[in-house]
Amino acid sequence: MTTQKEIGEKGETLAALYLADLGYLIKERNWYFGHNEIDIIAMDGNELVIVEVKARTSDRYEHPSEAVSKQKIRHIIEAAEGYIQEFEIDMETRFDVITVIFSGQDYELEHFKEAFFPSM
Secondary structure, eight states: OOOHHHHHHHHHHHHHHHHHHTTOEEEEEEEEETTEEEEEEEEETTEEEEEEEEEESOOSSOOGGGGOOHHHHHHHHHHHHHHHHHTTOOSOEEEEEEEEEEETTEEEEEEEEEEEOOOO
16 A cells, blocks of 8 residues: 555656656755755746645545645745755745646646745
């Protein structure tokens, strides 16, 4: 039986391949700032893109995008701020969510650009 961690890792790999196929430059995967993790950090032209990936084997109970809670968003934003400060980045930043729903050997991937914004 496949564990949730294995499903998550497979989803992140598919998301990274999808972004690379679109021409994004993958800068980091599973980057940590303290206890907070960013699944994928990429460049889309001159824009820094912070990507949260949610993968599930079914959307029977909730769509994976619904698992991105307000607390999770706060943690992603904190980690993004840490990344931006550590690498002295001065560019537009976008927060995306990619969901992957597996059904047997098939999967459905959705990309939500600008899924959330840091509050002022």
